[in-house]
Amino acid sequence: MAQKLLIVDDEESILTLLQFNLEQAGFQVTTAMDGKLGLEKAMQNAYDLIILDLMLPEIDGLEVCKELRQNKIMTPILMLTAKDDEFDKVLGLELGADDYLTKPFSPREVVARVRAILRRSGKQSSTNETEVKSLKLTIGDVNIFPENYEVYLKDEPLELTPKEFELLVYLVNNMGRVLTRDQLLNAVWNYEFVGDTRIVDVHISHLREKIEPNTKKPVYIKTIRGLGYKLEDPPKHE
Numbered sequence: 001m002a003q004k005l006l007i008v009d010d011e012e013s014i015l016t017l018l019q020f021n022l023e024q025a026g027f028q029v030t031t032a033m034d035g036k037l038g039l040e041k042a043m044q045n046a047y048d049l050i051i052l053d054l055m056l057p058e059i060d061g062l063e064v065c066k067e068l069r070q071n072k073i074m075t076p077i078l079m080l081t082a083k084d085d086e087f088d089k090v091l092g093l094e095l096g097a098d099d100y101l102t103k104p105f106s107p108r109e110v111v112a113r114v115r116a117i118l119r120r121s122g123k124q125s126s127t128n129e130t131e132v133k134s135l136k137l138t139i140g141d142v143n144i145f146p147e148n149y150e151v152y153l154k155d156e157p158l159e160l161t162p163k164e165f166e167l168l169v170y171l172v173n174n175m176g177r178v179l180t181r182d183q184l185l186n187a188v189w190n191y192e193f194v195g196d197t198r199i200v201d202v203h204i205s206h207l208r209e210k211i212e213p214n215t216k217k218p219v220y221i222k223t224i225r226g227l228g229y230k231l232e233d234p235p236k237h238e
Contacts, residue, residue, distance in 0.1 A: 002026055003026075003049070003118065004027070004028045004029075004030065004045075004046070004047045004048050005022055005027050005028065005029050005030070005047060005048065005049050005051065005114070006031075006032065006041055006042055006045075006047045006049075006050045006051070007022075007029060007030070007031045007032070007050075007051045008031075008032045008033075008035065008042075008050065008051065008052050008056065008064065009031075009033070009053040009056075009080065010033050010034060010053065010055075010056055010057055011053075012033070014053075014103075015031050015033065017107055018051065018107065018110060019031055021107035022110070022111060022114065025111045025115075027114070030045070030047070033057075034057045034058040034059070035056035035057065035060055035063065036058035036059050037058075038052065038059075038064055039059060039064045039067055039068070042064070042073060042075065043068070043071065046075075047075050048075070048076075048118060049075065049076045049077075049078065049114055049118055050076070050077045050078070051077075051078045051080060051114070052064060052065060052077050052078070052080065052097070053079075053080045054080060054081040054082070054092065055081075061080075061092070062091060062092060062095055065077055065092060065095045065096050065097050066095045068096070069095065069096035069161070072159050074159060074160070074161055074162070076098045076099075076117050076162045076163075077096065077097045077098050077099075078097070078098065078101060078113060078114065078117060079097040079099070079100040079101070080100070080101055080103060080105075081100060081101075081102055081103065082102075082103045090198055090199070090202060093202045094205075098117060098161055098162055098163045099113065099117055099163070099189075117162070137172045137173070139172055139220065139234075140219070140220060140233060140234040141153055141154045142168075142211055142220070144168065144169060144172060146169055151165065151168065153210070153211055158210050159210075160207075160210065161206075163189075164203055164206050164207055164210070166188050167184065167188050167203050167204070167207060168207055168211075170187055171221065171229070171231040172231060174231070175231045175232070175233065176230065176232065177230065178227050178228060178229075178230045179228050179229055179230065180227055180228040181197035181200040181201070181228050181229075182197065183228065184200045184228065184229070185197065185199070185200060200228075200229075204229055207221060219232070219234035220232065220234060
């Protein structure tokens with residue numbers, strides 16, 4: 001069965017170009033030309049991935065992304081932006097987008113990025129570095145079931161975006177190792193972001209908000225100043 005994509009963009013030429021190339025690549029594509037309609041479709045239907053333009057009429061892409069995540073819709077989101085502006089990119093990621101692509105771009109690049117996101121979010125079967133090493137991964141009060149794409153904190157389910165989930169699995173599989181931001185970029189994002197290591201910091205911050213008892217004094221994900229991050233098994237309480 002073809003995977004379902006939703007494309008939300010107000011430029012008809014881009015919408016037509018993306019729809020044609022993604023359908024040629026084997027995807028089932030639905031489109032919307034404004035943020036309000038895109039949000040309604042995303043709320044009412046199940047998609048495997050959403051391609052979301054930043055600048056949209058009615059409701060902008062950032063607000064659409066924010067609304068979806070607040071409503072626990074964790075569908076992977078690839079955000080499109082015409083601005084080569086770090087603030088917009090980082091803000092989009094902070095609101096829950098999984099990846100971004102700056103216009104202009106080639107249709108081939110979009111297809112490749114979509115496939116990479118789907119593959120690495122567990123929606124396509126493949127072999128890569130972050131594949132599970134066991135059916136269950138445990139660290140402290142956190143239990144991860146990679147094959148079911150589930151994470152529990154003290155038996156309570158956590159809602160993670162695909163990228164947050166993949167980053168957590170990679171950290172657990174490398175527990176005790178100091179990992180630089182560039183290592184995490186290469187391992188989790190699978191391509192170069194040309195110095196955009198802030199992306200790693202954003203996702204680490206999101207993970208801390210969801211698993212740490214106190215984000216100001218993290219016991220799981222430790223910052224190694226000047227180097228990167230290290231995941232540790234927290235000490236047991238007496």
